[in-house]
Amino acid sequence: MLAILWKDLRIEWRTKEMLSSLAVLAVLLVVTLTFAGQAGTVGASAGRLAGALWVAFLFAGLLGIQRSFLLERENECLAGLLASPVDATSLFLAKLIGNVVVLAIMQALIVPLGALFMGSGIAADLPALAAVLALGNVGFAAVATVFAAAAVRTRSREVMLPLLVLPLLLPLVILVVKATGAVLGGTSLGEVGPSLTYLLAFDAIYCTAGWMLFDFVVRE
Amino acid sequence: MRARDVFDRWLPWVAGPAMLIALYCIFLVAPTEKDQGIIQRIFYVHVSSAWTAFIGFGTVAVTSALYLWTGRDRYDRVARSAAEIGVLFCTFVLLTGPIWARHIWGTWWQWDPRLTQTLILWTLYVSYLMLRAFGGDDDLVRRWAAVLGIFGVLGIPIIIVSVRILPGIHPAVLMTREGNTGLVDPRMRLALYVTAVAFLFVFIWLVHLRTRLQRLADTMAAMHAEHG
Numbered sequence: 001m002l003a004i005l006w007k008d009l010r011i012e013w014r015t016k017e018m019l020s021s022l023a024v025l026a027v028l029l030v031v032t033l034t035f036a037g038q039a040g041t042v043g044a045s046a047g048r049l050a051g052a053l054w055v056a057f058l059f060a061g062l063l064g065i066q067r068s069f070l071l072e073r074e075n076e077c078l079a080g081l082l083a084s085p086v087d088a089t090s091l092f093l094a095k096l097i098g099n100v101v102v103l104a105i106m107q108a109l110i111v112p113l114g115a116l117f118m119g120s121g122i123a124a125d126l127p128a129l130a131a132v133l134a135l136g137n138v139g140f141a142a143v144a145t146v147f148a149a150a151a152v153r154t155r156s157r158e159v160m161l162p163l164l165v166l167p168l169l170l171p172l173v174i175l176v177v178k179a180t181g182a183v184l185g186g187t188s189l190g191e192v193g194p195s196l197t198y199l200l201a202f203d204a205i206y207c208t209a210g211w212m213l214f215d216f217v218v219r220e
Numbered sequence: 221m222r223a224r225d226v227f228d229r230w231l232p233w234v235a236g237p238a239m240l241i242a243l244y245c246i247f248l249v250a251p252t253e254k255d256q257g258i259i260q261r262i263f264y265v266h267v268s269s270a271w272t273a274f275i276g277f278g279t280v281a282v283t284s285a286l287y288l289w290t291g292r293d294r295y296d297r298v299a300r301s302a303a304e305i306g307v308l309f310c311t312f313v314l315l316t317g318p319i320w321a322r323h324i325w326g327t328w329w330q331w332d333p334r335l336t337q338t339l340i341l342w343t344l345y346v347s348y349l350m351l352r353a354f355g356g357d358d359d360l361v362r363r364w365a366a367v368l369g370i371f372g373v374l375g376i377p378i379i380i381v382s383v384r385i386l387p388g389i390h391p392a393v394l395m396t397r398e399g400n401t402g403l404v405d406p407r408m409r410l411a412l413y414v415t416a417v418a419f420l421f422v423f424i425w426l427v428h429l430r431t432r433l434q435r436l437a438d439t440m441a442a443m444h445a446e447h448g
Contacts, residue, residue, distance in 0.1 A: 017354050024346055031339065034331065143371070150364040154355040164351060164368060167344035168375055171382035194381070202378045209374055216288050216363045 021159045028166040032058070035173050046185035050177045053107075053114050058140070058169070059162075060106060065099050065144040066161050069152045078218065088215035092145065096210070099141040100134075107133050115184075128189040129180070135199045136176035142206040143168050149217050168206075175199050224432075231425040238418035242268075242411075250411035259323045262316050268416040269312035270338070272423045276306020277345060277373065279427070284369030287362065293438065296362045299369055301430035303348050305423055310342045333383035340379050344372045357441075 012018055036051035072078040081091060111129070144165050151161035175195045182192045189196070246264045253260035279302035287295035317335065318328040329335065348368050355361040 021350055021354060024343070024350055028343055028347075031343065146367065146371070147364075150360075150367070153360065154351070156354050160351065160355065163347045167340060167347050168371055170340045170343070171375060171379045174382045198378060198381050201381075205374050205378065206371070209371060213288070213367045213370065217367055219363075220360075 017156065018159075021156065021163060025159060025163055025166075028162065031170065032166055032173055035170060036177050047177075047181035049114055050181035050184055053111065054136070054173060054177050054180065056110060056114070057103065057107060057136075058166075058173070060110075061099075061103050061140060062144060062148075062162055062165065064102050064106070065141065065148045066152060066157070068095060068099060068102075068145075069148045073152060079220065082218060082220065088218050089211055091218065092210055092214035095145045095149075096138075096141050096207070099145055100137045103137040103141060104134065107137075125188075128183050131189060132176065132179045132183050132192070132196070132199075135196065135203060136172065136180070139172050139176075139199065139203040139206055140169060142203065142210045143172075146210045146214060146217055149214070172199070172202055175202065224428075227425075227428045228432075231421065231428060235418070235421040235425045238414075238421045242415040242418035245411040245414045250408045251405055253408075256324060259320055262320050264411050264415045266313060266316040266320065267412060268419040269309045269316065271416055272419045273306050273310040273313060273341075275420065276302045276309060276423065276427075277341065277376075280306065280345070280348070280369040281373035284366035287366045288370075293362075296366065297431045297434040297438070298427065299366065300352055300434060301427045303345050303352070303369070304430060305426045307342065307345045307349060308426075309419070309423065310338065310345065313338055314342060333380075336383045337379050340383075341372075341376070344375070348372065 033055060036055050037048075069078075072081065082088070111133075144161070147164045147168075148161055151157050151164060154160045175198050179192050179195045179199065182195075183189065242264075246261055250261065250264070252258060280299050283295040283299040283302065286292075287299060317338075321330070322328050348365060351361065351365055351368060355364065
């Protein structure tokens with residue numbers, strides 16, 4: 001038993017791979033949670049609910065988006081897709097839309113549940129809430145889709161995806177938690193203000209970048 | 221003589237004295253700030269490090285794009301080196317900032333827009349280095365890293381606007397929003413600019429050394445693959 005423990009510790013000491021990536025991941029989590037908590041302090045309970053919801057969406061969503069590429073790994077499906085006459089941009093768009101749909105379905109289930117647990121009724125009108133969530137989902141999925149395609153093929157893929165994606169998503173987290181909190185608190189969509197514009201810009205930038213660069217990510 | 225050799229021979233002789241002159245300017249030329257006292261001198265190092273880090277991250281983006289475009293390993297090596305040295309200078313920013321803030325604000329850290337923005341950038345490029353370190357070492361990882369380098373720089377405008385919704389207390393460096401200058405005394409400005417230039421030389425030199433090390437490592441790996 002001690003020999004195994006000694007071996008494990010020695011491997012870790014030599015590579016420091018797990019230790020350093022876990023340390024960075026932990027820092028990222030702390031920062032993400034702080035932002036989710038801070039950006040949502042507008043109306044107390046609505047803000048807290050928005051923060052909690054987006055942390056849940058992020059981590060559940062990352063697993064789901066990663067899964068959409070793990071599927072392709074089995075039986076070399078990705079290689080097959082790339083060999084077939086579809087270009088990488090179609091692949092990107094298909095994956096992106098698929099991931100956005102899955103995120104939306106998940107949210108349709110979790111938002112009422114979250115509101116129930118946090119004991120706050122949803123004052124928001126639903127179309128406004130759906131619009132804010134959709135804007136968040138598109139940006140989130142655009143970034144995560146690109147790097148999930150990469151991360152599933154690295155050695156340490158479980159750690160790698162959040163490690164790559166969370167820093168890019170931090171500004172999205174600040175914006176979307178703020179907007180979601182405002183809408184949940186009963187603010188109308190027109191009054192949410194600049195965070196919606198910025199969210200839209202975030203989506204536009206990363207959808208375009210993903211669309212243009214996806215080929216470099218998936219090509220063998 | 222190739223550019224590489226010129227760098228090798230002359231950069232240490234430029235960067236070293238430049239740093240000494242910068243120290244001279246910081247401690248002997250610039251006057252002590254009236255309200256803040258001696259601690260204000262850390263500002264010259266702090267701001268110069270920030271500018272240098274931004275240059276580093278800009279270099280990562282440009283060389284990453286060039287790498288994707290041309291496929292030449294040289295650009296990839298420069299991108300990797302610039303990311304490492306950029307993170308180093310960004311770390312200086314995040315270390316010197318709190319030392320100053322502890323005395324002036326009375327707290328090590330505040331979720332102020334500029335601080336937050338710097339921290340986000342730091343995590344971004346640390347994760348880039350993690351990918352380089354643990355992703356493996358083949359063309360695929362190099363391409364992913366290049367895509368990440370480009371994504372990172374694309375995010376900067378959004379990072380800047382998004383953190384504005386946080387309340388801010390960071391002082392303006394050269395210009396405030398009302399148009400007043402942050403630095404009144406010309407000797408202070410001189411010290412800042414001299415330090416910034418000195419840091420730039422150190423940055424170029426370090427990136428150059430790191431790139432050369434990477435080239436040698438790549439050559440070794442190629443030889444190893446060839447001869448077993």
